[in-house]
Amino acid sequence: MTEPAPVFASGVDNERMNAQLRFLLEVDKLKRVLRRNLLVDGSRRENSAEHSWHLALFARTFAEYAPPGTDIERVTEMLVLHDIVEIDAGDTFVFDRADAETQAAREREAADRIFPLLPEDQAQRAREVWEEFEARQTSEARFARAIDRLHPMLANWHNEGGTWSRFGVTRAEIMEKVKLIAEGSDALGAYATALIDDADRRGYFAS
């Protein structure tokens, strides 16, 4: 834990601001959590912080493909927050079944530690947003999830198979993820389906 600088700012609730700073300094660690997928140019693995930035931009750019009435600001808030639990829990590769089993518990523990660094009102809000993302019951959460799933597919396609080829992912396994995309957005679901058909023709999946 990085403690904020021991300084006193006049006219400010320093205790509250220090709690906010403790959280903001802590989440810097997300920049060191590496995902399995590579950057689009294949030069290195992507980290979860830059991934979250890219998703925020995806959400706004693709806003028109969300179901009518979806609150895109809330989607963006979710996407900016959703991976913070990986600071403790690590990135879970979506096709690693053993890891996925313990993932929920590990991420919950991380949420219990990290969000309460914030002042109570903000901790509660962050937790709520994260829980909503995880539960996938709202159109905001489903659209956010669709974007989170589509993003590495694009990187993989541009890396001639990327993590699919490297980790022996089958077409059946990837189609489970396409289903999640279609649940969040008809248009993005249709795009993902076309992309996977093409990747299959190119031999990017394990058989």
Place this chain on the structure above:
Amino acid sequence: MTEPAPVFASGVDNERMNAQLRFLLEVDKLKRVLRRNLLVDGSRRENSAEHSWHLALFARTFAEYAPPGTDIERVTEMLVLHDIVEIDAGDTFVFDRADAETQAAREREAADRIFPLLPEDQAQRAREVWEEFEARQTSEARFARAIDRLHPMLANWHNEGGTWSRFGVTRAEIMEKVKLIAEGSDALGAYATALIDDADRRGYFAS
């Protein structure tokens, strides 16, 4: 330029979606633009994509320090977009005066190339948001700038001087940046002043 996959998704305006994808694939390059400052733990230089993610989180967490009526969603949109021009123009170190002279022209050229990858309506909006950030005339732009300036100060303080010590920045030079922070937010200005006083006592500046 990375071309989107040559696929056809049914029920989708594929030409429009391809323009959106062309932009989203292009901005992946921001993950390879390195800034001068280090991560909080000092382990490596920060890239502009993960920096932008962190700023989006700063904006929301520090929202209460913005002038009343400031639209925090717009601030977030600005911060997510503001560094994209660095893909062509590179990161300009805030204390490099020679570089700063040509910066505006280089960034404008970058904006002319990158934003129009988007469909026209979205390109216009992105350009508008970026111009607003650059012009610093609205409270949203001034608050976004305050956060953009405060962020590396925190990293520097936690790195025992960081880029200040390494590049011989004086207290007078840094106080120019503190002024920009105070223009965007009284509370963040007060905090930055206290932080710089403390850094000065610790001998982090060149004399």
